[in-house]
Amino acid sequence: MKQRTGLVGVVVAVLMTGIVAVSAEEQSKAQTDKAPVVYPTAIFAFQERGSGVKDYGAKAADILFAKLVADPALFLVDRADLQKTLQEHELNLSGIVSPDQAIQIGKLTGAKILVTGSVVDADKTLYVVAKIIGTETSRVLGASVKGKSSDDLAPLVEQLAKQVADIIAKQADQLVAKEVKMEDRIAALKKQLGDAKRPVVAINVRERHVGQAVIDPAAETELTLFCKETGFDVLGKTADAKKADIVLEGEGFSEFAMRHGNLVSVKARLEVKAIDRQTDKVIAMDRQTAVVVDLTEQIAGKAALQKAAAEIAERLLPKLVSK
Numbered sequence: 001m002k003q004r005t006g007l008v009g010v011v012v013a014v015l016m017t018g019i020v021a022v023s024a025e026e027q028s029k030a031q032t033d034k035a036p037v038v039y040p041t042a043i044f045a046f047q048e049r050g051s052g053v054k055d056y057g058a059k060a061a062d063i064l065f066a067k068l069v070a071d072p073a074l075f076l077v078d079r080a081d082l083q084k085t086l087q088e089h090e091l092n093l094s095g096i097v098s099p100d101q102a103i104q105i106g107k108l109t110g111a112k113i114l115v116t117g118s119v120v121d122a123d124k125t126l127y128v129v130a131k132i133i134g135t136e137t138s139r140v141l142g143a144s145v146k147g148k149s150s151d152d153l154a155p156l157v158e159q160l161a162k163q164v165a166d167i168i169a170k171q172a173d174q175l176v177a178k179e180v181k182m183e184d185r186i187a188a189l190k191k192q193l194g195d196a197k198r199p200v201v202a203i204n205v206r207e208r209h210v211g212q213a214v215i216d217p218a219a220e221t222e223l224t225l226f227c228k229e230t231g232f233d234v235l236g237k238t239a240d241a242k243k244a245d246i247v248l249e250g251e252g253f254s255e256f257a258m259r260h261g262n263l264v265s266v267k268a269r270l271e272v273k274a275i276d277r278q279t280d281k282v283i284a285m286d287r288q289t290a291v292v293v294d295l296t297e298q299i300a301g302k303a304a305l306q307k308a309a310a311e312i313a314e315r316l317l318p319k320l321v322s323k
Contacts (some may be wrong), residue, residue, distance in 0.1 A: 001148045008159065008290055009255075009299045010228055013044055018254055022164055030318050031230075033184050033279040037073065037172070038072070038073060038074065038075050038263060038265065038293040039073065039074055039075065039112050039113050039168060039172060039175075039180070040075045040077060040109075040110050040111045040112050040113070040239065040265070040291040040302065041068070041074045041075065041076050041077065041112070041113040041114070041115060041119075041168070042076070042077040042082050042111035042113070042114050042115070043061050043064055043068070043076065043077075043079070043114075043115045043116070043150055044061060044097065044114060044115065044116035044174055044180070045057045045058050045060075045061045045116075046058075046060040046061055046116065046117045046118055046119050046128070046130075046173060047116075047118040047119070048119055049118055049119070049120040049121070049122075050116075050119075050121025050122060051121065051267075052121040052149055053119045053120070053126070055122045055145070055203070055280060056119040056153055057118075057119055058129075059153055060119050060128060060153065060271060060284070061115070061153055061180065061198055061274065062208055063153070063158065064157055064160065064161050064164070065079065065132075066157055067157070067161035067162075067196050068115075068161055068164065068165060068272050070307055072260045072261050072263075073165070073169055073267040073270075074165070075169065075257065075258055075260065075291065075293065076170065077109050077110070077111050077276045078257075081109075082109055085108050085109055086105070086108075086310055088156065096097040096201070097116055097131075097133060098112060099103060101215060102114055102133045102135045102138060103135055103136070103138065105135060106136060106289065107289065108289055109289060110176070110267055110289045110290050110291035111135055111291075112134065112135055112136060112176045112281070113133065113134060113135065113168060113172075113175055113176070114131075114132075114135060115131070115133075115164060116130070116131050116132040116133070116227075117129045117130040117131050119153070121149055123147060123151045124148065125146055125147070125275065126146065126147050126148060126151055126156065127145075127146045128144065128145050128153075128156050128160050129143075129144040130142065130143045130144065130145070130158055130160055130163070130169065131141065131173075132164060132167055134174065136174030136175075136176060136177035137174065137175060137176070137177055139174050139175055141167050141171060141174065143160060143163035143164050143167055143170055143173065144163075145157075145158070145159045145160045145163070147171065156239075158320075178180075179275050182310075185310065185314065186229045186230060187222025188314075189226070189230050189292050189313070189314055189317065190229075190231070191231050192318055193230055193318060193321055194229070195318065196321035196322055197321060198231045198233065198320075198321055199230045199232070199244075199245035199246045199320055199321070199322075200232075200233045200234075200235065200243060200244050200245045200246075201225070201227055201232050201233070201235070201244055201245065201246045201248055201276075202233055202234070202235040202239070202241045202243075202244035202246075202247045202248070202318070203220055203223050203224055203234060203246070203247075203248045204220070204222040204224065204247065204248070204249050204250070205217055205219045205248070205249070205250035205252060205270075205272070205309075206242075206250070206252070207219055207220065207251075207252045207253065207305060208243065208252075208253050208254075209253065209255065209297075209302075210231040210253060210254070210255035211255070211256070212297070212298060212301075218301075218302040218303070218306045218307065218309070219250065219252045219305040219306065219307040220250075220272050221306075222306045222309035222310055222313070223248060223272070223312070223313055226309075226310065226313035226314075226317065227313070227317065230286075230317060231319075240278070242277065244277050245276070245277060245278075246274050246275065246276060246277065246320055247274070247275045247277055248273075248274055248275075249272070249275060250270060250271055250272035250273070251271055252268060252270035252271070252305050252308065252309075253268065253272075254266050254268035254269075254300075254301035254302075254305055255267060255268075255301075255302050256312040258295055259292065260293070262295060263291075263293050263295060264272075264293065264295070264296065264297045264300050264301075265291060265293050265300070265302045266291070266292055266293075266294075266297060266300035266304050267289065267290070267291050267304065267310070268288075268289070268290050268291075268292070268301065268304030268305045268307075268308050269289045269290075270287065270288050270296075270305060270308040270312060271285070271286075271318060272285065272287070272309075272312050273285035273286075274316060274319070274320055283320070284316055284319040284320065285310075286311070286312045286315055286316045287306070287315075288308040288309075288311045289308065290304045290305070290307040290308040291304060292304040292307060317323065
């Protein structure tokens, strides 16, 4: 009888352990599910319309930045970094942003959402209008507040910031493109390449994460994966590079950008060029910036480089084949 009682106790203990384990797993999953989606966002200076709003455009953007930077759902692109990037590519940090420019700015800065707008002084009324633009979808949503021309700008922009944050939180699916699965991306690239002859390639990408050692080459691995899965012969590291028709050379780095509670934002930039080994001529080149948010800096850094490499592969590989 004692043995039976002991056996029942063991069974109960095992069942309880399983329940606790499942409960812990469910709790962990619930916590993961509750983790906020973070949207990289760039804020541009607002246009000024009316004689009474001189210098209000830059002030509106600065106040909006100050209010939104505390929102855990947003990662704001540093304005100095944004200005430098746009100057390098002769793009204007003003309220005039066309859909084509929005897409280009998104590729250069990693921003998925742009916020710009106008400060308007008309008929003794002050309007502050925001345009919220998806860099992947070119969709434009709007928000606005108004007050008297004599009202202070800051309280109005603070009201506008709440509207902007609410719109992004509730309608982000209209602004940000849905994530495409890896197998779908490769299938689409295969279809684009068709039966074209694939060259033999060697891949060499130098990678680093600012302030930390790189465990393994994320961008190089991703480029190799895309090449292999779409029919290219890829030489290993120990192979003779002279056997390759084309060498893919690149350099990439990732660096910490911002922390949102338990989440870390990391920004990466990757540049890749394709060199004809026989002539040493550069036959194609590309570059990509990516922003990724994760629980750890290392994982986010690797994922950002991986993401940049995938986007480059989609554009670069079709340029390497003989039609």
